[in-house]
Amino acid sequence: MDAFSIGIIGACGLVVLVFLGVRVYIAAAAVGLAGLVAMIGWDSGAGMVGTIPHSKSVSYTLSVLPMFILIGFLAFHAGLTEKLFDAATKWLGWVPGGLAVATVMAATGFAAVSGASTATAAVFSRVAVPDMLKAGYDKRLAAGVVAAGGTLATLIPPSAILVIYAIIVEESVGRLLIAGFLPGIVSALVYGALIVTMAKINPSLGRPIRGFTWTQRWKSVPGTFPIIAVVVIIFSAMYFGWATPTEAGALGAFVVFVLALVHGMRWNGLREALLESAKLTVMIFSIIWGVLIFVRFLGFAGLPEAFAKWVVSLDVPPIMVMICILLFYVLLGMFMDAIGMLLLTLPVVYPAVIALGYDPIWFGIVVVKMAEICLITPPIGLNCFVVNAVRPDIPLTTVFRGIMPFFLADVATVGLFLAFPEIILWVPRLMMGG
Amino acid sequence: MEAQTPSAGAAGEAPRLSAFDRHLGRVETGFNLFAAFAIFALMLLGVWQVLGRTLFNAPVRGYIDFVELSMASFAFLGIAYCQRLGGHVRMEMLLKPMRGRLLWGTEMFGTLVALAVVAVLIWYGWGHFLRAYQLGDSTIDAQLPVWPSKLAVPIAFALLWLRLWVQLAGYLRLAIDPRRRPVAVTTVLSVQEQAAHEIEETAGAVRRGGPG
Numbered sequence: 105m106d107a108f109s110i111g112i113i114g115a116c117g118l119v120v121l122v123f124l125g126v127r128v129y130i131a132a133a134a135v136g137l138a139g140l141v142a143m144i145g146w147d148s149g150a151g152m153v154g155t156i157p158h159s160k161s162v163s164y165t166l167s168v169l170p171m172f173i174l175i176g177f178l179a180f181h182a183g184l185t186e187k188l189f190d191a192a193t194k195w196l197g198w199v200p201g202g203l204a205v206a207t208v209m210a211a212t213g214f215a216a217v218s219g220a221s222t223a224t225a226a227v228f229s230r231v232a233v234p235d236m237l238k239a240g241y242d243k244r245l246a247a248g249v250v251a252a253g254g255t256l257a258t259l260i261p262p263s264a265i266l267v268i269y270a271i272i273v274e275e276s277v278g279r280l281l282i283a284g285f286l287p288g289i290v291s292a293l294v295y296g297a298l299i300v301t302m303a304k305i306n307p308s309l310g311r312p313i314r315g316f317t318w319t320q321r322w323k324s325v326p327g328t329f330p331i332i333a334v335v336v337i338i339f340s341a342m343y344f345g346w347a348t349p350t351e352a353g354a355l356g357a358f359v360v361f362v363l364a365l366v367h368g369m370r371w372n373g374l375r376e377a378l379l380e381s382a383k384l385t386v387m388i389f390s391i392i393w394g395v396l397i398f399v400r401f402l403g404f405a406g407l408p409e410a411f412a413k414w415v416v417s418l419d420v421p422p423i424m425v426m427i428c429i430l431l432f433y434v435l436l437g438m439f440m441d442a443i444g445m446l447l448l449t450l451p452v453v454y455p456a457v458i459a460l461g462y463d464p465i466w467f468g469i470v471v472v473k474m475a476e477i478c479l480i481t482p483p484i485g486l487n488c489f490v491v492n493a494v495r496p497d498i499p500l501t502t503v504f505r506g507i508m509p510f511f512l513a514d515v516a517t518v519g520l521f522l523a524f525p526e527i528i529l530w531v532p533r534l535m536m537g538g
Numbered sequence: 539m540e541a542q543t544p545s546a547g548a549a550g551e552a553p554r555l556s557a558f559d560r561h562l563g564r565v566e567t568g569f570n571l572f573a574a575f576a577i578f579a580l581m582l583l584g585v586w587q588v589l590g591r592t593l594f595n596a597p598v599r600g601y602i603d604f605v606e607l608s609m610a611s612f613a614f615l616g617i618a619y620c621q622r623l624g625g626h627v628r629m630e631m632l633l634k635p636m637r638g639r640l641l642w643g644t645e646m647f648g649t650l651v652a653l654a655v656v657a658v659l660i661w662y663g664w665g666h667f668l669r670a671y672q673l674g675d676s677t678i679d680a681q682l683p684v685w686p687s688k689l690a691v692p693i694a695f696a697l698l699w700l701r702l703w704v705q706l707a708g709y710l711r712l713a714i715d716p717r718r719r720p721v722a723v724t725t726v727l728s729v730q731e732q733a734a735h736e737i738e739e740t741a742g743a744v745r746r747g748g749p750g
Contacts, residue, residue: 125633126648127626134655154662158691161613162606170577170612171584226737347588350605354584361581378574379567385577386570386616387625393613444627489733 107143111405114139115452118398128444129394136397143404156400157393164350165277166392170385171353172219172262175334177377177384178357179217181364185231187327188213193235194324197313201303203239204249204310205296207232211253212292213328215260216335217360221479225254225487229494241310245302247498248506251487252295252514255476258442259288259469261338262353264388265442269468271392272450277349278342283465283532285339287473290527291517298513330363343535388443395447402451411452412459422460423522429453430474430518437478446471469528470521477514480507542623542724552711552721559704559722562697563622569697570619576611600680607677610687614694618701624724633726642713645723649706656699663691 114135121131133153140149192206192213199205211228218224228250236246258265261281270277303309334356341352364373402408415425436445457467479487488503521528583598583605591597598604620626636644667688669675675684708723727735 121648121651122629123632124644124648125628125630126651127621127628129626130648130652130655131628133659134651137655137658150658150662151665154659155666157614157659157663158610158666158688162609162687164602164606166613167580167605167609171581174577174581222733222736346592350580351584351588354581355588357581358585375571375574378578379570381577382570382574382612382616383620383623383625385612386573386614386620387627389613390617390620391627439631440629441627444629484729486729486733486736489729490736493730493733493737 105142107405108407108410110139110142111402111407111410114398114401114405115407118448122448128448129390132391132394132398132448136394136399136401139401140397140404143401152400153397156397160393160396161389164348165271166267166389168267168277168349168353169264169388170381171350171357172264172267173384173388174357174377174381175262175353175360176218176220176223176264177381178360178364178369179214180223180227181367181369181373181377182217182330182360183367184217184327184331184363185210185214185227187324188331189228189231189235191324191328193313194316194321197316199300199303200307200312201241201245201299201310202312203232203236203241204245204299204303207236207249208253208256208292208295208299211250212256212260212289213331215257215288216331216338217262217356218257219261219263219265221254221257221476222486222490223254224257225251226490226494228253229491233491233495233498236310239311239313242308242506243498244502244506245299245309246506247488247491247495247503248508248510249295249299251480251485251491251503251507252510254487254490255479255514256288256292258472258476259284259291261285261342262334262356263472264384265446265472265475266468267349268388268392268443269446269450269472272395272447273454273464273468275464275468278345279465279532279535280468281338281349282342282535283469283528284472286531287469287517287521287528290520291473291514294513294517294520295510298509302509330359333359391444391447395451399451408452408455412455415456416459422462425460426457426462426522429457430470433471433474434478434481437475438481438484442472442475442478445475463525463529465532466521466525466528470518473514473518473521477511477518480511480514542722551719552708555704555707555711556721559708562618562700562704566616566619566622566697566701569694570616573612573615576608576615580605580608580612600677600682603677603680603682607682607684607687610690614690617694618697621698621701621705622724630726634728638716639713642709642716646706646709646713649702649709653699653702653706656695656702660692660695660699663688663695667692 118131118135121134122128137150137153140153188210189206192210193203196202196206196209207228211224214224232250233246261284263284266280266284267277270280337355338352341347458464479485482504488507491503492498492500587598587601633641633644667685670688671685676682677684704722708721712718712720
């Protein structure tokens with residue numbers, strides 16, 4: 105049998121194993137191992153596979169992951185969410201739907217210390233929903249805005265998923281992180297504009313919250329300084345290159361760590377945050393080396409190039425292919441965690457996308473945005489379930505109805521990214537040229 | 539997402555298996571704590587490196603070598619802990635509607651695949667370590683020996699291998715008699731349970747809260 109046929113059988117085998125519930129890191133490693141052994145023999149094949157976990161994991165670029173993950177887990181102990189929401193309410197409460205807009209902006213700020221969409225939605229369900237309901241806001245709006253607000257966390261650095269994308273496609277981590285800022289903020293502004301418009305048309309959705317003095321406003325600002333510090337550290341380190349992503353992540357984690365101590369985190373809290381960080385870190389590393397074993401096999405089989413050639417030879421405009429790929433991700437994202445989904449598909453999809461002439465950075469941001477949309481899309485839409493679990497008094501159907509406008513806004517945002525790639529590419533170009 | 543069946547919930551069932559599960563669990567938690575502190579140390583080292591370099595013009599010697607070698611701790615040591623708690627990503631779409639023998643049989647199949655792959659990885663990972671040890675391999679910059687880092691791989695995978703055997707035994711007793719209560723295995727959570735789990739993880743975050 106020729107290498108290409110083995111490659112096809114392997115890819116199908118991977119799909120079967122994954123559907124049977126075999127863990128992604130094992131499924132990918134199993135297929136990669138079997139395929140390499142079939143092509144180059146037991147000793148060379150298994151010997152090669154045996155060195156991959158260590159040699160691929162022990163790479164300085166990857167060391168940024170535990171730092172970003174640690175920032176995220178410590179951030180929950182630092183009491184930042186209430187302070188952000190308080191400041192955002194005082195500054196933005198006066199617009200129509202003010203508290204909902206404030207929620208979006210506070211979630212945007214919190215995204216700067218969190219890369220976890222679902223966890224962010226959970227926290228804001230606790231912080232922002234009670235105030236919105238007390239102020240007589242529409243339940244659907246209140247629930248929708250926290251579920252959607254959570255999704256901002258993955259685009260705005262620190263974002264583990266953008267780092268993983270960069271590593272798999274061998275792009276600069278710094279460039280991708282920098283690229284995530286503006287689209288994250290654009291998404292937030294689109295949400296904000298949506299809320300203001302809805303509340304203007306139907307004022308009963310959420311009335312403006314007025315009556316704060318300028319003194320009160322300015323007094324709320326210092327509470328947000330730690331967030332600003334982390335943003336400045338990470339952004340300026342990437343932009344001016346005075347620190348590596350790992351070093352910037354370490355500094356950011358340290359700032360949040362000190363803050364958490366001040367806010368009253370004790371040994372138990374720290375132990376929990378550290379154990380959870382280690383668990384998530386090992387999960388991500390396992391899937392990275394597992395998939396890299398599979399990628400080695402795919403490379404030997406020549407599958408990615410063959411797929412890319414086939415896609416380019418299709419008699420359809422590239423934009424149609426891109427839309428099909430994005431729809432495919434929506435479908436897949438309903439049934440699978442974003443990290444697993446990206447790692448499994450990128451080795452084959454990515455070369456094709458590049459062959460079609462799309463920019464690697466641009467595609468990374470768009471794909472991560474798609475994965476986020478899946479978190480608010482029925483039937484799974486984990487963020488919606490989280491809101492319902494925190495607030496059992498808001499039925500799931502209400503949450504899903506509340507999320508609809510935000511879902512449509514997200515689709516529009518992706519359309520915006522398709523039409524104006526510059527939104528994504530402008531800042532990284534400014535940074536490094538090219 | 540899934541969760542391990544609580545040992546307390548199945549008191550008296552499969553006493554030897556649950557006892558072994560608990561002992562192994564302690565070792566796994568110990569390994570994961572080690573990884574956790576390595577992450578914490580990496581943070582402190584990073585801060586020291588940046589401050590040392592920018593303020594005192596004295597960077598940590600061999601910083602990158604040191605980071606790379608220490609990465610083996612958090613890249614591997616927690617792998618069995620994560621496996622026990624069902625933390626590794628998988629697709630549960632087809633498992634969710636499965637019940638009884640079909641479900642436990644499918645889980646056994648997945649565990650057997652894992653056992654086979656991990657066995658190969660232990661064997662050849664050990665060889666990878668042994669070569670580095672015998673040749674006295676060291677890093678280019680700081681001349682640190684490479685073998686301790688490579689040794690972490692077969693050790694962590696050996697622990698994972700034991701965990702997989704425990705899970706296989708757990709699934710096997712359920713496949714034999716599906717009426718038994720699950721012990722020492724992970725069970726698939728519904729989306730609702732998964733949501734509740736996410737919230738638990740952020741419980742320390744907000745002091746006020748709850749409906750009202």
